[in-house]
Amino acid sequence: MRSPLAQLPAIHRLLAHPRLVTARARHGAGQVLAAARQAVAAARQQLASGAPAPSHDDLVEQALAALELRARSAYPSVLNATGVLIHTNLGRAPRPAVETGRYLALEIDLPGGGRGERLGPIVDRLTRYFGCEAATVVTNNAAALVLLLAARAAGRQVVVSRGELVEIGGSFRLPDIMAAAGASLVEVGCTNRTRTTDYARAVGPETAALLVVHRSNFHMDGFVSSPGLDELVALARERGVEVWVDQGSGCHLDLGVYGLRREPTVREILATGAEIVLFSGDKLLGGPQAGILVGSATAIEPLRRHPLRRALRPDKSVLVALAATLDAHLAERHDDVPLYYLLAVPEADLRRRARRLATRLRRAGVTASIVATRSVVGGGTTPDQTLPSWGLALEGGQGLARRLRDQDVPVVGRVEDGRVILDLRAVFQDEDALLLAAVAAAVAGEP
Numbered sequence: 376m377r378s379p380l381a382q383l384p385a386i387h388r389l390l391a392h393p394r395l396v397t398a399r400a401r402h403g404a405g406q407v408l409a410a411a412r413q414a415v416a417a418a419r420q421q422l423a424s425g426a427p428a429p430s431h432d433d434l435v436e437q438a439l440a441a442l443e444l445r446a447r448s449a450y451p452s453v454l455n456a457t458g459v460l461i462h463t464n465l466g467r468a469p470r471p472a473v474e475t476g477r478y479l480a481l482e483i484d485l486p487g488g489g490r491g492e493r494l495g496p497i498v499d500r501l502t503r504y505f506g507c508e509a510a511t512v513v514t515n516n517a518a519a520l521v522l523l524l525a526a527r528a529a530g531r532q533v534v535v536s537r538g539e540l541v542e543i544g545g546s547f548r549l550p551d552i553m554a555a556a557g558a559s560l561v562e563v564g565c566t567n568r569t570r571t572t573d574y575a576r577a578v579g580p581e582t583a584a585l586l587v588v589h590r591s592n593f594h595m596d597g598f599v600s601s602p603g604l605d606e607l608v609a610l611a612r613e614r615g616v617e618v619w620v621d622q623g624s625g626c627h628l629d630l631g632v633y634g635l636r637r638e639p640t641v642r643e644i645l646a647t648g649a650e651i652v653l654f655s656g657d658k659l660l661g662g663p664q665a666g667i668l669v670g671s672a673t674a675i676e677p678l679r680r681h682p683l684r685r686a687l688r689p690d691k692s693v694l695v696a697l698a699a700t701l702d703a704h705l706a707e708r709h710d711d712v713p714l715y716y717l718l719a720v721p722e723a724d725l726r727r728r729a730r731r732l733a734t735r736l737r738r739a740g741v742t743a744s745i746v747a748t749r750s751v752v753g754g755g756t757t758p759d760q761t762l763p764s765w766g767l768a769l770e771g772g773q774g775l776a777r778r779l780r781d782q783d784v785p786v787v788g789r790v791e792d793g794r795v796i797l798d799l800r801a802v803f804q805d806e807d808a809l810l811l812a813a814v815a816a817a818v819a820g821e822p
């Protein structure tokens with residue numbers, strides 16, 4: 376008997392199929408070859424387990440489907456229906472929409488034609504917005520801390536409260552970062568209570584600074600206390616050391632405007648006399664991923680000259696987006712920054728949109744109801760606080776949630792009590808039509 380494997384076509388014959396020949400122009404000959412081989416290998420396995428041999432056309436279809444799957448956008452735009460505005464898995468703050476040219480006047484002095492200062496425009500905006508003498512920017516806040524410690528505290532001691540030895544987002548652990556930057560950590564106080572006298576006892580000739588770290592992603596309650604920043608600054612001044620604050624979130628305006636508990640802003644922290652404040656660009660600033668350091672000229676200057684700064688410098692598209700974000704905040708057009716646009720949407724608008732979407736879905740035969748929800752800012756900011764919101768509740772659990780994520784424009788929602796909840800707080804109004812189409816398709820069992 377003829378071996379069933381002999382029923383499979385040779386790779387070169389499969390590749391000669393007109394549709395696979397055409398596919399070469401789009402995907403490249405190497406990728407088409409790999410997809411054809413993969414289809415034949417899969418068929419061989421099926422045959423071995425007793426399944427019938429696929430037709431030549433089936434194999435071509437499989438190869439084409441695999442090619443299409445691989446050619447999908449690596450980072451597709453998604454609709455964020457999770458109700459988490461700064462969503463770590465969706466790129467934190469929504470991206471500012473900025474156009475960048477092919478070439479940019481990045482490091483050129485246009486009037487003179489000579490070499491310009493790459494970070495000049497950003498530093499100008501940062502110093503104006505935060506009312507400080509000096510500033511610089513690197514790839515993210517973790518890098519900002521590494522640069523700060525390497526440039527200012529290598530081989531010296533940095534004093535940190537035991538209540539602030541935090542881990543943020545899995546891989547950012549303060550003690551590890553300190554060690555990597557060559558600074559030695561001096562822990563003071565207890566998890567729940569640290570006093571100014573604890574810091575005072577720890578400061579010695581080897582001390583470079585007192586580092587205060589914002590408890591970004593947790594909240595301590597009960598028998599807790601830590602000294603006010605002004606007390607620490609007074610102590611530091613007396614002993615000739617500096618106070619640095621890893622503020623993390625980049626809170627820069629009164630969050631009370633958005634119905635959230637207000638927290639100290641970067642400006643307020645600088646006003647206490649802290650020499651350096653560092654924070655992320657893509658949390659409450661609402662900009663691109665970046666690590667921003669602001670403070671006094673003497674404190675920041677050594678960072679500008681340190682060789683690590685060149686290794687940690689942000690991409691030009693980041694600088695363009697960051698400048699645009701700062702321009703909007705400087706002009707008090709906060710709502711032009713996508714994160715603040717979302718924060719400012721009145722609850723009544725969300726409810727109206729939820730109603731309209733539910734009505735249209737019901738007309739299309741989809742069971743959908745509206746639900747009042749609570750959204751969170753997220754991203755390790757404003758822990759334990761929520762914002763009012765509205766959403767859609769759809770019949771269907773993880774299966775429907777997965778089909779929603781499988782759409783051409785993926786929709787990411789959450790599953791609660793066997794229903795899919797699509798929270799509208801982080802869905803832009805001009806995305807409603809896309810949301811509607813994706814829900815209708817996903818409920819109908821497509822793709």
Ligand SMILES: *Cc1c(COP(=O)(O)O)cnc(C)c1O
Nearest residue numbers: 515516517589591622623624655
């Ligand atoms: C978020 C955060 C970081 C890490 O910032 P990245 O920009 O992700 O590197 C560090 N410290 C604090 C206090 C934070 O909140």
